[in-house]
Amino acid sequence: MIQRYCFSLLLLLVAVFVYLQIGVDVAPQKQWRLLLGLESTSFSEIEFTYARLPRLVMAILVGLVMGLVGSLIQQITKNPILSPMTLGVSSGAWLALVIVNIWLPNLVADYSAGFAMLGAMFAMGLVILISGVRNLSGLPVVLAGMAVSILFGALTSAVILTHDQYARYLFIWGAGDLAQNGWDWVQWLLPKLIPLLVFVMAPRVLSLMRLGHEGAAARGLNVTAYILIFFVSGLWLESVVITAVGIIGFIGLLTPNIARRLGARTSGDELIYSALLAAILLVTTDGLSIFLSQFVSDLIPTGITTALLGAPALIWFIQRQFKAQDQVFFRLPASAFKLNTKIWSLMFFVLLVSLVISITVYRNELGWQFHWPNEFSWSLRWPRVLTAFVAGVGMAAAGVVLQRLIHNPLASPDLLGMSAGAILALVLTTTFFGTSLNHFGPVVAFVGSLLTLGILLVLGRRHQFAPSTVILTGIALAALIETLVQFALIKGTEDTYAILRWLSGSTYRVEPIEALTLMVSVSIIFSIIVLSSRWITLISAGRGVALARGLNVNRSFVLLLMASALLCALVTALMGPIAFVGLIAPHMASLMGARSAQQQLLLGALLGGVLMLCSDWLGQQLIYPSQMAAGTVVALLGGTYFILLLLRGRMR
Amino acid sequence: MEYKATLRLVYLRFIVFISCCVTTCALAAPVYAETIHDSVGTHHFEQTPKRVAVLAWELAEQVIELGVVPIAMPEVQQYQQWVVKPSIPITVEDLGSRDEPNLEKLMQLKPDLILIGYPQSDIKEQLEKIAPVLYFNSYSKDHDNVEAVIWGFKELAKLFGKQELAAKKLADMDARIKFLGKELQQAFGAPLPKVTTLRFANTTSVYLFGDNSISQYVLKKMGFNPALPQANSQWGVTQTRLRELRKVGEGVVLYFKPFEQEDKLRTSPLWNAMPFVKVNHVNSVASTWTYGGAMSIGYVAESLANSLREVAVKSTKIKLDKTVVMN
Numbered sequence: 017m018i019q020r021y022c023f024s025l026l027l028l029l030v031a032v033f034v035y036l037q038i039g040v041d042v043a044p045q046k047q048w049r050l051l052l053g054l055e056s057t058s059f060s061e062i063e064f065t066y067a068r069l070p071r072l073v074m075a076i077l078v079g080l081v082m083g084l085v086g087s088l089i090q091q092i093t094k095n096p097i098l099s100p101m102t103l104g105v106s107s108g109a110w111l112a113l114v115i116v117n118i119w120l121p122n123l124v125a126d127y128s129a130g131f132a133m134l135g136a137m138f139a140m141g142l143v144i145l146i147s148g149v150r151n152l153s154g155l156p157v158v159l160a161g162m163a164v165s166i167l168f169g170a171l172t173s174a175v176i177l178t179h180d181q182y183a184r185y186l187f188i189w190g191a192g193d194l195a196q197n198g199w200d201w202v203q204w205l206l207p208k209l210i211p212l213l214v215f216v217m218a219p220r221v222l223s224l225m226r227l228g229h230e231g232a233a234a235r236g237l238n239v240t241a242y243i244l245i246f247f248v249s250g251l252w253l254e255s256v257v258i259t260a261v262g263i264i265g266f267i268g269l270l271t272p273n274i275a276r277r278l279g280a281r282t283s284g285d286e287l288i289y290s291a292l293l294a295a296i297l298l299v300t301t302d303g304l305s306i307f308l309s310q311f312v313s314d315l316i317p318t319g320i321t322t323a324l325l326g327a328p329a330l331i332w333f334i335q336r337q338f339k340a341q342d343q344v345f346f347r348l349p350a351s352a353f354k355l356n357t358k359i360w361s362l363m364f365f366v367l368l369v370s371l372v373i374s375i376t377v378y379r380n381e382l383g384w385q386f387h388w389p390n391e392f393s394w395s396l397r398w399p400r401v402l403t404a405f406v407a408g409v410g411m412a413a414a415g416v417v418l419q420r421l422i423h424n425p426l427a428s429p430d431l432l433g434m435s436a437g438a439i440l441a442l443v444l445t446t447t448f449f450g451t452s453l454n455h456f457g458p459v460v461a462f463v464g465s466l467l468t469l470g471i472l473l474v475l476g477r478r479h480q481f482a483p484s485t486v487i488l489t490g491i492a493l494a495a496l497i498e499t500l501v502q503f504a505l506i507k508g509t510e511d512t513y514a515i516l517r518w519l520s521g522s523t524y525r526v527e528p529i530e531a532l533t534l535m536v537s538v539s540i541i542f543s544i545i546v547l548s549s550r551w552i553t554l555i556s557a558g559r560g561v562a563l564a565r566g567l568n569v570n571r572s573f574v575l576l577l578m579a580s581a582l583l584c585a586l587v588t589a590l591m592g593p594i595a596f597v598g599l600i601a602p603h604m605a606s607l608m609g610a611r612s613a614q615q616q617l618l619l620g621a622l623l624g625g626v627l628m629l630c631s632d633w634l635g636q637q638l639i640y641p642s643q644m645a646a647g648t649v650v651a652l653l654g655g656t657y658f659i660l661l662l663l664r665g666r667m668r
Numbered sequence: 669m670e671y672k673a674t675l676r677l678v679y680l681r682f683i684v685f686i687s688c689c690v691t692t693c694a695l696a697a698p699v700y701a702e703t704i705h706d707s708v709g710t711h712h713f714e715q716t717p718k719r720v721a722v723l724a725w726e727l728a729e730q731v732i733e734l735g736v737v738p739i740a741m742p743e744v745q746q747y748q749q750w751v752v753k754p755s756i757p758i759t760v761e762d763l764g765s766r767d768e769p770n771l772e773k774l775m776q777l778k779p780d781l782i783l784i785g786y787p788q789s790d791i792k793e794q795l796e797k798i799a800p801v802l803y804f805n806s807y808s809k810d811h812d813n814v815e816a817v818i819w820g821f822k823e824l825a826k827l828f829g830k831q832e833l834a835a836k837k838l839a840d841m842d843a844r845i846k847f848l849g850k851e852l853q854q855a856f857g858a859p860l861p862k863v864t865t866l867r868f869a870n871t872t873s874v875y876l877f878g879d880n881s882i883s884q885y886v887l888k889k890m891g892f893n894p895a896l897p898q899a900n901s902q903w904g905v906t907q908t909r910l911r912e913l914r915k916v917g918e919g920v921v922l923y924f925k926p927f928e929q930e931d932k933l934r935t936s937p938l939w940n941a942m943p944f945v946k947v948n949h950v951n952s953v954a955s956t957w958t959y960g961g962a963m964s965i966g967y968v969a970e971s972l973a974n975s976l977r978e979v980a981v982k983s984t985k986i987k988l989d990k991t992v993v994m995n
Contacts (some may be wrong), residue, residue, distance in 0.1 A: 059914055062941035067872075067911065102725045166897065171746060188869055190700075195872035315873060315907050380776060381761075392797055394776055506907060514787075517767050523770045568962050618817065642764035 017285065020233040020278060024289070028296045035303040039310050040064055073606050074260070075210055075302045075318075076295045077205060078194070079267065081257050083294025084215060085250040086268030087287045091222050092243055093152035096276075097488060099269035100136075100254045101495060103157075108139025108267065109186035109258045110190065111168045111175075117186055118179050129347030139164050140251060152650075157486065159424065162491060166430060166595045169498075173520055174648045191502035192264035192319025194302050200262050208256040211249035218246060219284030221478060226283070242593065243324030263502075264319045264325025265495050267451040273333050277477040301325055304320040319426035320503050331475065355609035355619070363608075363622050372402050372624050374633040379640045383661055399531040400523040404632035404646055405625040406531075407523075407587045408597055411539040412624025413545055414619050415581040415598025416605070417576050420556035422486065428582035428599035435593035437468025438585065443497075443504045443515055458530070458589040465585035468493060472581075473574060476573065521592035521647015534590050536584060541623065545579050549614040552576065556613065592649050597624045598655030603661065627654070695787075697909060704827050708821075713731040717781035721799070722835030723769050725751055726806050729961035730821050731783070732756065733837065734830045743765045751957040753967050759772045768844050774798055776975030782822075788804045802827075807959060809902045814885045814965065820969035821962035841966040848973040855980035861949060863887050865972070866958035867919055868927045871936060872910050880904040882958055886969045895919030903959060914942055920949040921976050 042064045051054055056065045086099045100106055102349025115129055122132075142164050147157035176186070196202070221242045224235055256266075263551060272286060272293040280286040294652060298318075305321040375397055377386050389397055414429040421427075429435070441464025471493075476486050504515060545552075551572040552564040562569045587594055601624035602616055608623075610616040631653060632646035697863050702713045722728040724739045725747055730788070731738055732754045737908065740761035741747070747756060752994020761777060764770040768786055771794060774782070779799045795801045804820040818838065825834030853860060858923050864875045865883040877883040887894070895916040898906045913921060921944050933939050944950055956971040958962055 059941050059943070062937055063911060063914075066937045066941075124928070188873060194873070195909065197871040197933075197938050200932065309909070315909065353901075378772065380773065393772055395797070396771055397795070513767065522768065640764075641762055641770040643768050643770065 017279070021289070021292070022161075024292050024296065025349065028292065030611055031077075031173050031296055031299045031303065032072065033305075033530060035075075035299050036064075036068060038303055040068060053620055053643075066198050069204050070199045071194050071302070072299065072603045073202050074194050074196055074205070075298045077209070077297035078257050078264065079298035080291045080297070081209065081212075081458060082251045082264070082268040083275075083291035084212070084287055085254050086270075086294070087290035088215070088222075088246055088250050089268075089270040090248060090272045091283060091286065092225070093157070095153045095157065096273055097158055097269065098152070098161075098668055099154075100251075101265045101269055102491065103138040104143050104161040104163045104168065105136045105251065105254055107165040107168040107172070107256060108135040108137070108261050109133070109255050110263055111172045112138075113259065114172050114175055114186060114188075121389055128257045129259040132259045134254055134554060135168075136250075136251050136255045136258075139168060140247075143507070144552040146659065157422065158429065158491065161639065162494070162598065163428075163596070163655070163658065166441060167651055167659075170520070170595060170648050170651035170655070172509060173516060174644065176515055177520060180643070187502055187505040188315065188317060189262040191317040191499065191506060192243075192262040192322065193317040194264075205256060205278075209600045211251065211252055214249045215287065215426075217242070217281070222247075222283035222287075229534040246559050260317065262317075263467075264298070264322050265499065265501075266330060267297055270326055270329055270333070286588060298322070303486075308560075315506055317503065317506070318498050323496045323499035327492045330492040331489055334485055334492070346458075351543055355611065359608055359619075360553060364621065366624050367622060367629075369463070370406075370629045371401070371634070374404075374629055377633075379637050393513060397530075398633060399526050401530045401629065402531045402535055403523045403591060404628040405528045406535045406538050407591050407594055408601070408624035408626065408628030409621040410534075410583040410596050411597040411607075412588045412601035412609050412620040412627075413542050413617055416602040416613070416620045417545060417552060417580040418598070419602050420552050420613060421576055421580075422574060423556065425603065428596070429580060430593055430595045430598060432472065432486065432581075433468050433493035433497075434581050434584040435588045435595075436490070436494040437466075437471075438462070438464040438588040439519065439593065440493075440497040440500060441467070441517065443501050446504070446515060461589035465581065465588055469578065469581040469585070473577070502558050517645075518592040519647075520641075520645035521594050521650070522635075522645035523591060523643075524643065526590060530590055534586060535587055541579050541583055541586075545576070546614060546617055548572070548576070549612070549617060550615040552617075563626050592645070592647055594628070595651045597627055597650055601663070602657050676940065688807075695947050695967040700829070702827055702829075703800060704823050705772045706823065708803055711800065712800060713800075713827060716828065717779075717800075719777070719779045720781045720783065721763070721774055721777065722783045723763065723788045724766065724804075725797075725804070725957065726961045727783040727785060727804055728819070729754060730755070730824050731815070731828070733821070733835060733961065733963040734825055734828055734995075736828050736830075738756055739779060740774065741768050741774065751960060752955070753957070754963070758985075768827060771795070771798070775822050780948050780972060781827075799821075806822035806961070807903055809880070809900060813904060814879050814882060815962075817882075817962045817965070822984060834905060835965065841963065841969075843884060844966060845969045848888040848969055852973060852976050852980065855977060855984075858983075860891055860893075862916075863922065863976070864895040864916055865953070866913075867905070867924045868929070868933070869907065869928050871933050871939075873907060874913070874923075875905040875907050877904055877914075877958070877976065882960070882965050883972065886965060886972055890969070890973070892920075895921070901904065909940065913944075916942070916944050918943050918947050918949060920944065920951075920976070920979055922951055922953050922979075924953045924958065926955055927952070949981075951979045 037044070040047075040063075047060070047064065050061060050065055051069075056062045089098050089100070089103070090096055109132040112131040113128060116131045117124055126394070127445060129254050142159045144152070144159065146160040146163070151157060177280050208259065221237065221239075224231070225239060272290040274293055275286050275289040278289070280289040301321045304319045305316045305318050308321070310314045376388055377384065401489070411429065415427075418427045418429055419425055438461035442461045445460050472486055472489055475489050501515070501519070554565055554567050555569065555573060555576075559569055584598070601620045604623045605616045605620035608619060610619045628646060628650060631650035633651040635644035635646050637647075638644055672674055676850050700713070700715050704713060719730060720736060720738045721740045723742055725741075728738055728741045728747070729751065730832050731749075733994060738760055740763050741756070742903060743766055744756060744762045761773070763774060769788065771791075774795075775798050782795050782799050782801045784795065784801060784803050785950070786808065788795070789805070792801055792803060792977060804816075804823075806817050808816070820832055824833075825831050834939075865877045865887070868874050876896060876898050878894070878902040880902075881904025884894055884904065896912070921942075927933075939945055951977045954971050956968055958968060960967070966989040
C-alpha cells in the first residue's frame with residue numbers, strides 16, 4: 017500500500033512538472049524561485065505565476081474533490097457506476113447556472129454556487145425519489161439519473177435556444193474549462209471546500225456500513241444522519257466545482273473504480289487514493305488540452321480531453337466489471353383496468369380528437385381560431401402532423417421492445433446512446449468538415465445511429481447482451497457526445513445553432529416527402545415487430561424460458577434490438593432526438609391494461625403518437641408567434657409525467 | 669476600340685431609354701420595372717413592393733435605413749436589445765424566431781415581398797408560396813461581408829426606388845469614415861499604431877475580429893492596420909485564449925461592451941502585464957452591433973472612433989509625461 021502511494025505521488029509530481037513545462041518559456045530553476053516568492057517581471061513570468069500556477073492548483077483541487085465525492089457516492093450506494101454525472105447532478109447544476117446567468121445576471125457574482133447547489137440537489141433528489149433510497153445499488157438508479165439528465169438537458173437547450181445572444185458566452189463554461197486569469201477563482205473556491213473536513217469521519221462510518229445498516233446501527237451509529245450529511249456536503253463540493261470550472265465528467269466515476277482495481281481495500285484507502293488518482297488524471301488531461309491547444313486554432317477546453325479519454329476507459333471498465341446478466345425480470349406496473357374494446361374505442365376517439373384539433377385549431381393575432389385550414393396552411397400542417405404522430409409511434413414501439421428485451425421498465429432508446437450517435441455524427445460533420453446541416457442532416461444522423469448500434473452490438477456480444485453492459489455503454493457514449501456538442505457550440509457559427517435547433521426535436525423543417533418516407537419505413541418496421549411479438553414475450557419471460565421453448569435467443573435479441581434502433585434512428589435523423597416517449601408510452605399502455613407484448617406494442621404506439629401529436633400542436637401555440645420544438649414539449653410533459661408516476665408508486 | 673464602341677452603344681441606348689422614359693412620363697404614370705439581383709439570381713418586379721416582411725435582422729436594418737418600414741420581422745424584442753440602431757417602428761409585427769419564423773402568421777399578413785438571409789435559405793420554397801422571395805446571404809466565409817452588405821443595400825435601394833437616398837447615405841458614410849480617419853491620424857501622429865478589436869467571452873478567452881469583419885474593415889479604412897491579423901471566417905470572429913493578445917505588443921486593443929467582468933479584468937495581473945495595457949493602449953467600445961447591414965458600418969466607425977480618440981488622448985499624455993521626465 018505504501019508502495020502504491022509513493023508511486024502515485026511520484027507520478028503526480030512528474031505530471032505536475034511536465035504540466036508546468038508545456039508551452040511555458042520560463043526555465044525550471046526560475047520557476048522554482050518564482051514559487052518561493054520571487055517577484056515576476058516579464059510577461060511569461062507573470063503568465064506562469066498568474067495563469068499556469070492557478071490553473072494547476074485548480075486542476076488538483078477539482079480533481080481531489082471529484083475523486084473524493086465519486087468514491088463517497090459509490091461506497092455509500094455500493095454501486096460502482098454512480099457518480100455526480102450519472103446521478104444527474106451535473107445537469108441540475110448546469111441548468112440552474114444557465115438560468116441565473118440569463119435571467120438574474122446581477123446575482124451571478126455572489127450566489128451562483130448557491131443556485132448550482134439548488135439545481136444539483138433538486139436533480140439528485142428527483143433521482144433518489146424515483147429509484148427509492150433502498151435501491152441505490154443497482155442499475156435502475158443509473159437509468160433514473162439518465163432520465164433526469166435528459167429532462168434537464170432539454171430544459172437547458174430550450175432556454176439557450178430562446179436566448180442565444182446571452183448563451184453564446186456560456187458554452188465555454190459548459191464544456192468544462194480550467195483556464196485561469198489570476199488567483200481569484202482559487203481564492204473563491206478554497207474556503208468553500210471546508211466541508212471536506214466532514215470526510216474525516218467518513219472512513220469509520222463507511223467501514224461500519226459495510227457490515228450492513230443493521231450492523232452499523234447495532235454499534236450505535238445513526239447511519240441515515242451520516243449518509244445525509246455526507247451526501248449534502250458531497251453535493252455542495254460538486255456544485256462549487258461546477259460553478260468554478262463548468263462540467264468535467266467521467267473523473268468522479270472512473271477513479272474509484274481504478275483505485276479498487278489497484279488494490280484499495282478499506283474505505284479510507286479508497287477515498288484518499290481515488291482523490292489522489294483523480295488529481296493525477298485531471299492534471300494529465302488538462303496538460304494534454306494545453307498541449308493540443310498549441311497546434312490548433314480552436315479552443316480546447318479541459319472537458320473535451322477528459323471525455324475523450326474517459327469514455328473509452330469507462331467502456332473498458334464496464335466490459336470487465338459486468339459479466340453476469342442482470343437477473344431482473346420485466347414486471348408490468350399493476351393496472352386497475354382490463355384492456356377491452358371500451359379502452360380501445362376511447363383511445364381511437366382521443367386520436368381522432370387530437371388529429372382534428374391539430375389540423376383545425378390554432379392561434380393568431382385575434383385569439384383562438386377554429387376552421388378548416390386553407391390550402392397553404394394545410395400544406396404546412398399535414399407534414400408536421402404526420403411526422404409528429406409517426407415519430408411518436410416509432411419511439412413508443414422502440415421503447416416497448418427495448419424495455420422487454422433488457423428486462424428493465426426504465427430502458428428507452430434515447431437512454432441507449434442511439435440518439436447520441438446521431439448527434440455525434442452531425443456535430444462532427446458540421447464542425448470538422450463544414451458541411452451544412454440542412455442538406456445532409458438526416459443521412460448523416462442515420463449513419464451515426466447505425467454506427468452506435470454497431471458498436472453496441474460488438475461490445476454487447478461478448479457478454480451475451482447483458483442489459484447492464486448495453487446501457488452503460490450507451491451512457492458513456494451519450495456523455496462523451498454531450499461534451500463534443502458543447503465543444504462545437506463554442507465556435508458559435510450559424511451551423512452550430514442549426515445543431516442546437518435540431519437537438520430540440522422540431523418538425524418545422526420536415527418536408528412532405530420526408531414525412532411520407534418516415535411513415536412508410538416506420539410502418540414496415542412496426543409491422544415486423546408486431547408480427548414477431550412472440551419472440552418479445554418469450555425473451556421478456558427470461559432467457560431460460562425462451563431457450564427451453566426453442567428460441568434462438570441471441571439471434572432474435574439482435575434482430576429485435578436492430579429493429580428498435582432503426583426506428584430510433586429514422587425518427588432522430590428527421591426530427592432530432594425525441595426523449596421520454598419511448599419511456600412513458602409503454603408505461604401508460606400497461607397502466608391502461610395492456611398485458612401481452614402485442615397489446616403493449618399497439619396501445620403504446622397509439623399513445624406515443626397521440627402524445628407527440630399534442631406536443632407538436634402545443635409547441636406551436638404556447639408561445640405564439642414563436643414556436644417551441646415538439647421534442648422540448650414532449651420532454652417536459654413526458655418528464656413530468658414520468659416523475660409523478662414514479663413518485664406515486666413510491667408513496668404507496 | 670471595341671470597348672469604346674460598346675460604350676458608345678450603351679450611351680446611345682441610354683439616350684433612347686431616357687427619351688422613352690420622358691415620353692412615357694409625359695403620357696402616363698411612370699411604368700416601374702426593376703431587375704434585382706440577389707444571392708441566387710435575378711428577379712423582375714413590375715411594381716414597388718409595398719408590404720415587405722424581413723426574416724433576417726441585418727436585412728431589416730437595410731430596409732429601415734432606406735426609409736421602408738417592414739410589416740413584420742422576427743424577434744423584435746431581442747433586436748431592440750442587441751442591435752438597437754436603427755430603431756424599429758412599433759407597427760412592425762413579430763414573427764417569432766429567426767430560425768423558425770411563423771409561416772401562418774406571415775401568410776395572414778399578406779406580404780408582397782419576403783427578404784431572407786442564410787438561416788432561412790432552406791425554407792425558401794415554402795416562403796415562395798406566400799410571396800416573391802429575395803435571398804441576401806450577407807455573412808459568409810466565401811465572400812467579403814462588407815461588399816456583400818453594401819451590394820445588398822444597393823440592390824434593395826434599386827427595388828424600392830431609393831437609389832439616390834442610398835447613394836447619398838453611402839457617400840456620406842464613406843466621407844464620414846474618411847474624416848474620422850484623418851482626425852484620428854492627426855490625434856495619434858505618425859507612426860499610426862496597429863489596432864485589434866474583440867469581444868470578451870470571459871476573463872480567459874476572447875473573440876477576435878479579423879478578416880471579413882466590419883470592425884476590421886472600418887479600421888483599415890481609417891488607416892489602422894490589424895495588430896493581430898486573423899484568418900477569414902463567416903462572421904469575421906475567431907475565438908482564442910487571452911494569452912494570444914500579448915502578440916499585440918504596444919498596438920491598441922479595443923473591446924466591445926457589454927462585458928460584465930470588466931472590473932475583474934482590470935485587477936488581473938496577467939491583463940496588466942500585457943504590453944498594450946502598460947502603455948494605456950486599451951479601451952472599451954460602446955455596445956454596437958457588429959453583424960449588421962450597410963449603415964451599421966458607419967455606427968461601428970463612430971463607436972470605434974470615439975474609443976480610439978480617448979486612447980489617443982491618454983497616450984499623448986503619457987508621451988508628454990515621459991518627455992517631461994526625460995527633460
